[in-house]
Amino acid sequence: MSETYEQMWSELGLDLEAHDALLQVLGKGYQDIYMSQSGRAAGMEYFNFVMSEVHGLRVKELLDGKKEGRKVIGSFCVFVPEEIVRAADAVLVGLCTGADFAMEEVEKLLPRNTCSLIKSAFGFKLGKVCPYMESADLIVGENTCDGKKKAYETLDKLVPNLYVMDLPQTKSPEGRALLKAEYERFKKAVEKLTGVEIDGARLKRGIEIVNNKRKAVHRLAQLRKADPVPISGLDALLVNQVYFYDDPIRFTDSVNKICDELEERAATVNGAFPENTPRILLSGCPMAVPNWKLPWIVETSGAAIVGEESCVGERGTRNLTDASAATVDGLMDAIVDRHFLVDCAIFTPNPDRLNHVKEMKDAYGADGVIHYGLQFCQPYQMESIPVEADLENHGIPTLRIDTDYGMEDVEQLKTRVEAFIETLR
Amino acid sequence: MLAAGIDIGSRTIKLVVLDSDADRTVTFRKSETTYNPLDECLRILDGSRWDLLIATGYGRGLVQKRLGCGTITEIQAHALGAHKLFPEVRSVLDIGGQDTKAISLAEDGRVRKFEMNDRCAAGTGKFLEFMAAGFQMPVERFGSFALQGKEGLTINSMCTVFAESEATSLMAQGNDPAAIARALHVSVVKRSVSMLKRVSPNGLLVFSGGVARNRCIVELMKQEISSDLLVPEEPDMVGALGAALHAIGRSAAE
Numbered sequence: 001m002s003e004t005y006e007q008m009w010s011e012l013g014l015d016l017e018a019h020d021a022l023l024q025v026l027g028k029g030y031q032d033i034y035m036s037q038s039g040r041a042a043g044m045e046y047f048n049f050v051m052s053e054v055h056g057l058r059v060k061e062l063l064d065g066k067k068e069g070r071k072v073i074g075s076f077c078v079f080v081p082e083e084i085v086r087a088a089d090a091v092l093v094g095l096c097t098g099a100d101f102a103m104e105e106v107e108k109l110l111p112r113n114t115c116s117l118i119k120s121a122f123g124f125k126l127g128k129v130c131p132y133m134e135s136a137d138l139i140v141g142e143n144t145c146d147g148k149k150k151a152y153e154t155l156d157k158l159v160p161n162l163y164v165m166d167l168p169q170t171k172s173p174e175g176r177a178l179l180k181a182e183y184e185r186f187k188k189a190v191e192k193l194t195g196v197e198i199d200g201a202r203l204k205r206g207i208e209i210v211n212n213k214r215k216a217v218h219r220l221a222q223l224r225k226a227d228p229v230p231i232s233g234l235d236a237l238l239v240n241q242v243y244f245y246d247d248p249i250r251f252t253d254s255v256n257k258i259c260d261e262l263e264e265r266a267a268t269v270n271g272a273f274p275e276n277t278p279r280i281l282l283s284g285c286p287m288a289v290p291n292w293k294l295p296w297i298v299e300t301s302g303a304a305i306v307g308e309e310s311c312v313g314e315r316g317t318r319n320l321t322d323a324s325a326a327t328v329d330g331l332m333d334a335i336v337d338r339h340f341l342v343d344c345a346i347f348t349p350n351p352d353r354l355n356h357v358k359e360m361k362d363a364y365g366a367d368g369v370i371h372y373g374l375q376f377c378q379p380y381q382m383e384s385i386p387v388e389a390d391l392e393n394h395g396i397p398t399l400r401i402d403t404d405y406g407m408e409d410v411e412q413l414k415t416r417v418e419a420f421i422e423t424l425r
Numbered sequence: 426m427l428a429a430g431i432d433i434g435s436r437t438i439k440l441v442v443l444d445s446d447a448d449r450t451v452t453f454r455k456s457e458t459t460y461n462p463l464d465e466c467l468r469i470l471d472g473s474r475w476d477l478l479i480a481t482g483y484g485r486g487l488v489q490k491r492l493g494c495g496t497i498t499e500i501q502a503h504a505l506g507a508h509k510l511f512p513e514v515r516s517v518l519d520i521g522g523q524d525t526k527a528i529s530l531a532e533d534g535r536v537r538k539f540e541m542n543d544r545c546a547a548g549t550g551k552f553l554e555f556m557a558a559g560f561q562m563p564v565e566r567f568g569s570f571a572l573q574g575k576e577g578l579t580i581n582s583m584c585t586v587f588a589e590s591e592a593t594s595l596m597a598q599g600n601d602p603a604a605i606a607r608a609l610h611v612s613v614v615k616r617s618v619s620m621l622k623r624v625s626p627n628g629l630l631v632f633s634g635g636v637a638r639n640r641c642i643v644e645l646m647k648q649e650i651s652s653d654l655l656v657p658e659e660p661d662m663v664g665a666l667g668a669a670l671h672a673i674g675r676s677a678a679e
Contacts, residue, residue, distance in 0.1 A: 376624065402543070403543075412524070415499065415541065419536065423535065423537075
């Protein structure tokens with residue numbers, strides 16, 4: 001792949017040598033973690049292809065689109081409303097935040113006790129290895145946690161096109177008003193960037209594209225309720241990760257194809273794991289590509305992951321946007337209402353999230369919950385303690401894991417995860 | 426049947442073979458893990474017979490790969506072993522060479538909840554060994570030396586490196602070495618107790634793992650916790666015993 005895209009990468013200003021090293025690590029990780037699984041759906045072949053071309057063909061598509069005037073907007077968070085971006089015929093892509101890179105450089109700009117996800121975004125920028133960030137016409141930072149919002153002040157000095165979106169911290173009428181104002185401001189920024197005036201018909205189309213994508217992952221989630229579960233948690237996580245990169249219509253088709261295949265499989269009781277394999281619900285911080293560490297440990301320790309209560313998972317995709325309003329303002333309200341439901345831990349208080357964890361535990365027939373906290377992610381680590389206490393009060397076995405992107409603690413984590421799974425048998 | 430349990434810890438390897446029909450222990454061995462744990466495992470297993478072998482401890486995967494045996498985690502192994510020795514046990518504290526585990530058990534001996542230190546070996550056997558070296562004595566003597574020390578000094582840091590520099594400062598101030606050693610023991614106990622509290626223990630506590638051989642740690646632990654504390658005669662063999670017991674259970678289930 002290197003030779004085919006070398007010119008493209010070098011025109012984007014990537015550090016070819018470092019980028020090559022990254023691709024090698026990524027490729028090997030994918031091989032070891034994904035290709036070693038057995039009984040995968042044939043439809044996952046598409047996702048193998050997407051991953052093998054994640055910095056290649058997909059980036060070329062974006063650049064070809066740019067030549068025809070399709071703007072690229074990069075984002076770090078599910079609060080950036082994709083509907084508005086699609087309405088302007090622009091593309092929204094998730095930026096790379098799932099691996100450690102150029103840490104020595106990063107720690108010159110950020111304190112060591114910053115979470116891996118934020119450090120990773122900086123590492124990809126400073127190491128010049130994220131073609132998405134370099135392709136983006138606009139990079140949207142959003143004021144979620146303190147770590148991110150302060151880091152954007154520093155990121156602003158590294159990139160010429162950062163747009164910062166403010167976000168509410170409470171689910172109050174004032175909070176909703178802030179979100180509405182910020183989405184209106186964002187719509188104007190997208191209109192200015194693309195030169196497209198977003199009317200009702202365009203917004204409806206944007207909503208429809210994104211809703212279809214969400215419906216496809218809902219369908220996949222439904223199938224995971226079966227025992228034996230027809231798809232591994234690793235594969236389902238990958239689908240949820242690719243959600244942020246791929247062309248939405250092609251992605252929707254590909255997920256629906258996998259669902260067709262798995263529906264057939266379910267009829268013949270052909271699972272990704274044997275029947276009665278302990279079932280785990282993951283809950284907590286998002287896992288961006290290629291952060292597969294914890295799911296890999298869980299699924300090589302004798303359990304299957306049946307759901308992700310996460311922004312890369314159900315928290316991010318649970319709700320659809322109502323497209324029934326007749327006016328632009330009505331549709332914008334629907335987009336605000338939809339996103340205002342996201343139960344991110346930056347909100348205080350945040351009771352919906354705990355309720356969703358319990359609902360998902362029941363819906364997917366999980367035997368236990370593993371809470372995943374990224375070290376130094378204050379909002380989720382803070383919530384993990386009351387979440388664990390409440391789940392245990394309800395008789396739900398819970399394991400709290402705090403870790404980062406490093407691999408030094410894999411053996412210890414494996415012991416803890418295995419011991420937890422032993423208690424579920 | 427002959428049921429064998431091997432516990433490959435970071436410092437020592439332990440083997441227990443039980444004759445389940447005669448209800449007696451036929452093999453009971455321990456050796457250093459060394460830098461080549463697999464060879465040591467093969468050596469300790471040499472000459473033993475078994476119908477089913479279960480491996481536990483951090484090196485369990487190594488033995489599994491070589492001998493194709495089953496594995497359980499040391500958390501389950503210590504719970505099983507402690508429950509066999511003391512059926513009324515409700516919680517287990519296992520302090521080994523590089524890990525500390527606090528386990529709370531249900532009445533039937535099942536693991537209800539556990540806590541374990543993460544990547545750092547603060548407050549484990551390694552910590553004590555490292556500190557004993559600073560006092561130029563073998564770790565086996567460090568506990569009784571510390572017991573002679575007076576109360577009153579405090580080591581605040583849990584980190585091995587920082588704790589050592591704290592100890593060095595205390596030495597430089599002319600404090601009694603035994604009292605400093607005692608303070609280091611107190612810091613291990615404080616850390617373990619806070620881990621224990623997170624699993625809400627009640628009832629009888631069994632203290633297992635190699636560090637339970639340290640008299641000072643045991644004494645201080647008894648002062649710190651409100652529940653009864655028992656130390657098995659061979660505290661570091663509890664994991665291997667648990668693994669052997671699991672082999673009996675697994676064979677019965679098959």
